[in-house]
Amino acid sequence: EPEVTQTPSHQVTQMGQEVILRCVPISNHLYFYWYRQILGQKVEFLVSFYNNEISEKSEIFDDQFSVERPDGSNFTLKIRSTKLEDSAMYFCASRETGMNEKLFFGSGTQLSVL
Amino acid sequence: AQSVTQPDIHITVSEGASLELRCNYSYGATPYLFWYVQSPGQGLQLLLKYFSGDTLVQGIKGFEAEFKRSQSSFNLRKPSVHWSDAAEYFCAVGAYGGATNKLIFGTGTLLAVQP
Numbered sequence: 001e002p003e004v005t006q007t008p009s010h011q012v013t014q015m016g017q018e019v020i021l022r023c024v025p026i027s028n029h030l031y032f033y034w035y036r037q038i039l040g041q042k043v044e045f046l047v048s049f050y051n052n053e054i055s056e057k058s059e060i061f062d063d064q065f066s067v068e069r070p071d072g073s074n075f076t077l078k079i080r081s082t083k084l085e086d087s088a089m090y091f092c093a094s095r096e097t098g099m100n101e102k103l104f105f106g107s108g109t110q111l112s113v114l
Numbered sequence: 115a116q117s118v119t120q121p122d123i124h125i126t127v128s129e130g131a132s133l134e135l136r137c138n139y140s141y142g143a144t145p146y147l148f149w150y151v152q153s154p155g156q157g158l159q160l161l162l163k164y165f166s167g168d169t170l171v172q173g174i175k176g177f178e179a180e181f182k183r184s185q186s187s188f189n190l191r192k193p194s195v196h197w198s199d200a201a202e203y204f205c206a207v208g209a210y211g212g213a214t215n216k217l218i219f220g221t222g223t224l225l226a227v228q229p
Contacts, residue, residue, distance in 0.1 A: 105158035
């Protein structure tokens with residue numbers, strides 16, 4: 001089965017630093033997502049991306065967050081100035097077109113902000 | 115507002131025993147419902163989904179789930195649990211509109227399997 005690949009699997013950073021989480025979606029997919037899961041809490045939607053622009057973002061996705069598809073294969077999430085509360089598991093996901101297409105998730109990046 | 119409730123945070127069953135994981139949802143229209151499983155160090159894997167039609171849906175790994183509109187439930191079942199089923203299970207509802215089609219997840223149920 002095709003896979004969504006996320007790197008790194010673990011990222012440790014100091015508060016106030018910038019981090020970039022990387023994802024390689026499945027090659028023929030057109031819709032891309034970031035979700036996050038704070039330890040012990042729900043998996044939460046952050047942002048969706050289609051046709052090179054954000055199609056929806058949650059309240060969590062403030063000005064400190066940005067997404068980019070820089071080269072047609074990678075999909076990145078940047079946090080400009082990390083806060084302690086950004087510590088979470090971040091999941092990338094992608095899907096083809098259509099309303100009922102299966103959503104493929106990556107294995108996640110565990111971000112720890114110290 | 116759309117939401118998903120998984121009332122059981124942690125369940126322990128014996129290997130070979132039957133399993134039912136509960137999920138209740140709140141959604142204004144006909145829901146699209148999903149169960150995902152997350153094994154340690156792994157991503158979220160889709161077990162099964164309900165969009166329409168038969169309210170009893172079959173998934174991978176011997177799992178099934180039944181959509182009950184009157185109870186706003188979508189409980190996951192397996193007749194005989196294997197040790198490899200130990201994982202965290204997430205119920206989700208699809209909030210479809212426009213180009214987004216985002217998922218709203220429950221808090222998850224952690225399943226432990228005793229030998």
